[in-house]
Amino acid sequence: MQFHTELSPESLPYSLGLESRIVTIGSCFAEVIGQRLIDNKLNVLNNPFGTIFNPVSIAKLLTMAIQGISPDENRYVERDGIWFHYDFHSSLWADNQDELRDKLLACLIQTGDEIRKADFLFLTLGSAIVYRHNETGKVVANCHKIPGTLFEKYLYQIDHIRDDLTRLFKLLHKANPKLKLVLTVSPVRHTRDTLPLNSVSKSTLRVIAHELTIWNNWVAYFPAYELMMDDLRDYRFYEADMIHPNSQAHDYIFGKFAESAFDPELRGFMADWAQVSKSLTHRPLYGDNTSAHLQFLTKLLAQLETIAKRIDVSAELADVRRRLNQGEKQESQVA
Template identity: 75%
Template structure:
């Protein structure tokens, strides 16, 4: 007897390897996925623009970065002594306009460089509902808690979305011909838009994603949205707000992602690294100076030194060496008591 509709996404024709370079862009789900990829020691630039929900702003920012275009000078806004920019998330802010300009320029340069070197771009579309700044007539990435009367909210049409993203694909392909895109629709529901409008928004994004993957063999779709709403169809997989997937849901979706996108070597490494991560989190029950704990740390240090030939574990090596040194010094002090 089955109690839910379980499915496994089709495997990608080109798999992510341990040496792959990845850029993750988009909604908060993109950030979650980026963090998990980085936690498995993959090289990831994770949501450099901050959380960006709508495809219009995503396309604009990536195009700006790759074309070397400076942020629009008319889009800076000051609130309570802090400066923001309507094309970026509020995580990008500064006490002066000039400081923010420098910060944003560096962000665009870093992103452009990462895109040109990347093997994969993980692009997560969050919502087709946009906010247009009435005075300028332009869509904003974030309203920065400015008065709602300054904006008009509406569902962006499919025709305009597909045009924007097709232009973006051409720009990306020109900048990096070897780049492959993993396209997802965020499973996070935008209930503030009302459930009917959220449904229309997600449907629009899903059709856009289908169209892009149909006509571009280097663009692939990962069904994070379907895994959440069909496979995990239960509120126990949501946070208390009943909107965001919880850690258990993230574990499940990421597991499916790894299964269909990671190559055999990376899957083997992930299993090895997961075991080492548990060892790194381990703390002794009976003090740091026991011979058993010293042996444990020495073995862990050897494992990390072996891994250091494949991935960057410098921070972990420093931590374990420090713990082992402390353990040995504690043993020496006790022996003189």
């Protein structure tokens, strides 16, 4: 007897490897996946614009990055002495407008450069619900806790989203013909929009994601949303807010992603790195200068030196060498 339906995603038509360059953009789920890729030592620019839920703002920001367009001077806003920009997440802020302008320009330049060099773009669509600034009539990426009366909230029309993303994908492909795109719909539930409207929103995004994969052979869909809704399908896999998937759910979905998207070499490396990462966090019970711990560090150093032939582990090597030197010094003082 089975008590849940396990979803085993099909392999993507292209595989991520240990040397792949990756950019993640979109909702907080994109950032979660990006961080797990970073934890496994992949080269990732992780959600540089901050959490961006709606596809309208995602398309606008990526277009600005690729075409070298500066942030709109009329979209800066000040709240409680802190400056923000309506096209970016509130994690990008500054004490004055000039400082923020420099920060946003640097972010756009970096993202544009990385998109042109990247092998993969991991793009997560969060919600088709948007907020439009009444004064300018333009959609914002974030309201920055400005009074809600200044905005109109509504469901963005499906044809407009399709057109925005179609234009974006053509631009991306022209800027970097070798780029492969992994498209997902975020499993985060936007309950503030009401559950019925959240369902309409996610359905809209899912339809568009399907169409884009049919029209573009360099775009593939990974079913993160379906894994959460139909495979895990249990509130124990949510945080206490009943909105965000918890770490156990993220681990499960990322594991499915690895099975679907990673080449054999990368999957093998992940297994090895998991053991090394565990060793890096180990701290001895009886001090750093015991012979057993010094042998442990020596073995760990040798493992890292082998791994360093394939990837950058300079920070980990420096930490282990420091701990080993410190332990040996303490041992000599005791002797």
